[in-house]
Amino acid sequence: MSIQVILSKRLLLSLFLSLIFSAVVYAQFNINGFADSYLAARIKEPHDFLSSRSRLRLEANMYFENTHLFASFNAMKNYVLEDQDGIELREVYFDYVADNWDLRVGRQIIIWGKADGMQITDQISPYDMTEFLARDYDDIRMPVDAFKLRLLILNADLELLWLPIFQPGIMPGKGSPWAPVLDDLSQFNKINYSAALEPEKTLDSGEFGGRLSFFLSGIDLSLAALYTWSDFPVSNMHVFGDSLSIESEYYRYSFIGADFSSSLSDFVLRGETAYFLNNRFTSTKGIIERNSLKALLGVDWYPGNEWTVSAQIADDFILDYNKAINADEHQWISTISISKSLFRNTLKLSTFAYVGLNEKEIFNRSSLDYALTDELHILAGVDIIGGRSSGMFGQYKDNSEIWIKAKYSF
Amino acid sequence: MKYKNVRLIWVILFIIQFSFAQEAQLTGREIIVLVDDRWVGNDQKATTRMTLINKRGQERIRELFSYLKHYGKDSKSIMFFEKPADVKGTGFLSWEYDDPSKDDDRWLYLPALKKVRRISGSSKNDYFMGSDFTYDDMGGRSVDEDDHKFLREEEIDGVNCWVLESVPKDKGYMYSKVIRWIRQDALLAVKVEYYDKHGKLMKILTVSDIRKQNEIWTAFRMFMDNKQEKHQTLLEFVEITYNIGIKDNLFKVASLERGVMK
Numbered sequence: 001m002s003i004q005v006i007l008s009k010r011l012l013l014s015l016f017l018s019l020i021f022s023a024v025v026y027a028q029f030n031i032n033g034f035a036d037s038y039l040a041a042r043i044k045e046p047h048d049f050l051s052s053r054s055r056l057r058l059e060a061n062m063y064f065e066n067t068h069l070f071a072s073f074n075a076m077k078n079y080v081l082e083d084q085d086g087i088e089l090r091e092v093y094f095d096y097v098a099d100n101w102d103l104r105v106g107r108q109i110i111i112w113g114k115a116d117g118m119q120i121t122d123q124i125s126p127y128d129m130t131e132f133l134a135r136d137y138d139d140i141r142m143p144v145d146a147f148k149l150r151l152l153i154l155n156a157d158l159e160l161l162w163l164p165i166f167q168p169g170i171m172p173g174k175g176s177p178w179a180p181v182l183d184d185l186s187q188f189n190k191i192n193y194s195a196a197l198e199p200e201k202t203l204d205s206g207e208f209g210g211r212l213s214f215f216l217s218g219i220d221l222s223l224a225a226l227y228t229w230s231d232f233p234v235s236n237m238h239v240f241g242d243s244l245s246i247e248s249e250y251y252r253y254s255f256i257g258a259d260f261s262s263s264l265s266d267f268v269l270r271g272e273t274a275y276f277l278n279n280r281f282t283s284t285k286g287i288i289e290r291n292s293l294k295a296l297l298g299v300d301w302y303p304g305n306e307w308t309v310s311a312q313i314a315d316d317f318i319l320d321y322n323k324a325i326n327a328d329e330h331q332w333i334s335t336i337s338i339s340k341s342l343f344r345n346t347l348k349l350s351t352f353a354y355v356g357l358n359e360k361e362i363f364n365r366s367s368l369d370y371a372l373t374d375e376l377h378i379l380a381g382v383d384i385i386g387g388r389s390s391g392m393f394g395q396y397k398d399n400s401e402i403w404i405k406a407k408y409s410f
Numbered sequence: 411m412k413y414k415n416v417r418l419i420w421v422i423l424f425i426i427q428f429s430f431a432q433e434a435q436l437t438g439r440e441i442i443v444l445v446d447d448r449w450v451g452n453d454q455k456a457t458t459r460m461t462l463i464n465k466r467g468q469e470r471i472r473e474l475f476s477y478l479k480h481y482g483k484d485s486k487s488i489m490f491f492e493k494p495a496d497v498k499g500t501g502f503l504s505w506e507y508d509d510p511s512k513d514d515d516r517w518l519y520l521p522a523l524k525k526v527r528r529i530s531g532s533s534k535n536d537y538f539m540g541s542d543f544t545y546d547d548m549g550g551r552s553v554d555e556d557d558h559k560f561l562r563e564e565e566i567d568g569v570n571c572w573v574l575e576s577v578p579k580d581k582g583y584m585y586s587k588v589i590r591w592i593r594q595d596a597l598l599a600v601k602v603e604y605y606d607k608h609g610k611l612m613k614i615l616t617v618s619d620i621r622k623q624n625e626i627w628t629a630f631r632m633f634m635d636n637k638q639e640k641h642q643t644l645l646e647f648v649e650i651t652y653n654i655g656i657k658d659n660l661f662k663v664a665s666l667e668r669g670v671m672k
Contacts, residue, residue: 032495032498034495034496068668068669095668097668099657099659100659102664102668104668109524110524111523111524111525114527136522137523138522138523138524141524150664152659152662152664157662157663157664213663215517215662215663217505217507217512217515218513218515220528220663261527261528262528263513263515263516263528263529263530263531264513265513265530266530267530268527268528268529268530300529300530302529302530304535304536305536306536306537344462344464344537344540344541344641345539345540346540371496373470374470374471374493374494374495374496375494375495375496377496407496409494409495409496409498410495
């Protein structure tokens with residue numbers, strides 16, 4: 001390599017570093033984040049640890065005139081799921097903010113809808129089910145690579161999305177205490193499993209969507225539409241004598257939806273619905289394509305004295321139902337949530353429960369969060385899981401657990 | 411000539427009448443209306459620090475920055491928490507209406523959930539962020555939600571004050587009465603006593619460092635002493651600027667999601 005090339009590389013590096021330095025000096029720059037440690041043990045025998053992890057989260061913000069750069073990193077150590085160890089770039093995006101529009105480009109978490117803990121129109125950021133629902137909700141949602149353009153028009157916001165790269169959801173790995181309980185396949189001598197292929201990284205594989213929201217006095221309304229990929233693959237099972245062949249595939253679908261949220265005295269009423277086109281379902285006759293409808297109604301009650309009570313009920317309805325489908329025609333789930341802050345917000349007691357009405361199952365997380373100082377919180381809780389083993393929650397009924405957590409924010 | 415004399419007599423009579431009017435005592439409601447109508451500018455930008463002090467003298471700090479714009483008697487505000495670290499980035503948007511029959515519109519943004527949610531606008535008697543100030547204490551109460559009675563005039567720190575008693579029309583309200591000492595020159599309360607439902611003294615607000623900022627009378631320090639819970643809150647304006655021409659688009663839900671650059 002010639003001296004000139006080395007010099008020009010050094011020059012470029014110096015220029016780059018001085019640009020970064022100037023940006024840091026002239027821009028508003030801050031770093032914050034938290035460190036947390038979490039330990040959960042099974043209530044039943046053998047009282048093994050279902051989770052034991054520590055994490056450092058760093059979040060950097062840089063503001064310069066109308067631009068904003070955000071990046072967040074996780075450094076993780078997991079003693080139960082060792083494949084979770086490592087450093088992860090969680091989100092990185094930049095914003096450009098003008099008077100009547102803004103643009104966010106990069107790896108970001110996008111949440112739609114008015115439902116709590118349930119996906120109706122909220123189909124953009126997939127779920128990370130590594131530890132099922134036994135994690136903080138913000139850890140369960142995964143970032144996606146997206147271009148988000150928002151136009152502010154009078155009382156309305158129009159949000160347009162393009163997701164060029166497919167991001168699948170994550171299921172618990174083999175050997176994880178949260179791996180789904182599969183049907184007994186011991187009758188088959190041979191099982192061929194073909195993992196689902198992700199869509200190709202081409203322009204044609206992009207996902208598109210839009211959301212028009214109105215924020216009015218007393219009520220918020222939104223209309224949404226999305227052309228997307230399923231977060232998780234659907235499986236097709238073929239039996240040939242004593243052998244079983246399982247093929248999985250991600251599939252295209254789209255939806256149109258709407259939501260509202262309205263305050264009335266101490267109450268806020270919420271509703272959300274979405275009509276899904278070309279949804280696919282596993283069945284005994286292969287994969288069946290059907291349209292489906294999801295709808296949710298919820299109410300939040302703020303009686304004062306730092307109490308909050310919420311309840312929701314949702315139905316997932318498969319239209320033109322075929323009995324061969326491995327899911328109920330109507331699948332009813334409700335949630336209830338109660339929280340109370342005490343001692344000047346230093347102690348928070350809360351409970352949140354999913355109740356699957358079809359399978360008579362429950363997943364209930366109750367917790368106590370005490371702020372030793374503003375920076376250091378000590379949390380303790382219990383997750384109670386029960387119901388039929390065939391249910392989404394009931395399959396983990398042996399994983400009821402107690403847990404403790406410490407979190408230091410800076 | 412005759413016409414000129416008649417006009418002169420009318421002017422003299424008007425001056426005499428005006429002088430008597432000045433002497434006549436204003437009613438409690440008239441004083442509160444004066445306070446409510448006080449010129450506070452078109453908009454403001456502020457950095458506020460709250461120091462929470464418990465009975466053992468331990469302090470906790472909350473710091474936030476906010477923007478506020480008036481629309482006649484209504485107002486819109488947006489605030490973001492800077493401190494403590496566990497709530498940094500939490501945003502709060504509020505559209506407040508003077509009409510007591512109309513609930514305020516409020517939205518909360520929690521950065522961890524990346525989501526804005528509409529919250530109830532009716533519970534104004536909850537304490538704000540663990541402090542001794544309720545939303546109502548910070549100015550969210552309409553004139554006609556209380557009956558106001560003039561008690562007397564009194565001097566505090568050499569400044570003439572009106573002393574008023576305000577009794578809520580809603581008998582279930584958290585206070586049975588509020589007594590205010592209002593500085594006549596600045597039309598600002600310098601001291602407020604809050605009495606609980608049983609008529610016992612609950613809290614005393616002491617206001618100091620009152621001075622003009624951008625030609626507008628401003629209370630820079632407000633100290634709330636909760637006598638019953640032996641807890642105190644000092645609320646200070648670290649920085650406040652009026653009439654900076656804030657655009658309406660700032661008070662939209664989108665601003666909560668994208669954050670507001672200071």
